Amino acid sequence: MKKLILSTTALALTAGLAMAETVRMGTEGAYPPYNFINDAGEVDGFERELGDELCTRAELTCEWVTNEWDSIIPNLVSGNYDTIIAGMSITAERDEVIDFTQNYTQPDPSGYLALMGADVDVKGGILAAQTGTIQAAHIAASGATLVEFATPEETIAAVRSGEADAVLADDAYLRPFAAENDDLTMLAETELLGGGVGMGVRESDGELKAKFDAAIQSMKDDGTLNALLAKWEIGPGF
Structure with a gap:
């Protein structure tokens, strides 16, 4: 994780x-x-x-x-x-x-959360992650642009504000946000990290x-x- x-x-x-x-x-x-x-x-x-x-x-x-x-x-x-x-x-x-x-x-899959309907390039887009996480390290090594935040809540806010195309975090953390908010969705891509x-x-x-x-x-x-x-x-x- x-x-x-x-x-x-x-x-x-x-x-x-x-x-x-x-x-x-x-x-x-x-x-x-x-x-x-x-x-x-x-x-x-x-x-x-x-x-x-x-x-x-x-x-x-x-x-x-x-x-x-x-x-x-x-x-x-x-x-x-x-x-x-x-x-x-x-x-x-x-x-x-x-x-x-x-x-x-x-090892639990990490998933991408984005705005509903967004066209996200997980290999070359702007992706948010919590500072000091394996998700942040993965983004930094992937060629995508990493934006880091101190708390996981701030990564979600960055997606909503347009500062990031998607957030990468543990699937178990992100999925409830997609289920409870009509404007957010999980992308099909996942990463198995850690x-x-x-x-x-x-x-x-x-x-x-x-x-x-x-x-x-x-x-x-x-x-x-x-x-x-x-x-x-x-x-x-x-």
Whole structure:
């Protein structure tokens, strides 16, 4: 899914968890259905349900912390929270800075959202994406013109304003906008990017990683992860 463009200064940050009694779960809170803030002001969505269940199975006490996407890895590394559970795809570039658990989603197609009736050239047009995502990296390498925005909502607004021909993001994020708005539509083209989504942890926190790996595997084995993916309409199951 998303891919941060990391600075060399961020790469140098280090911190240790030391297996604190409370594990702080870092998320963005702005990317439904993976994670969002509900009307009660609480973190909600697929990853909230998943994270709470993983913490129960791992016998950990967890609390939720929100952080803007563009600094979510540096703030993990510097110790502001202990995991990232924020729709983050496992990539080789990120794996140089942090460790990942095994994936809890399969690679999910990214789709293009455009204005109804628009003639969009996804190879040479002007395409919007959230800053630091694998979708932004794909556009930049494709020959199309990339316009980046700090939040996913701003990418939709750019399509409506005519600043971008289409937005590229996770299909599970974009499709509800097309279903609920007569002026927007999903294009036929899709892109399969990334290696599935996993939890990010600091490289020094091998014990914590192992606990979450075992919990994810147990959810795969008993079918509860597939049920949760189906509930939130996120990609294929395992």
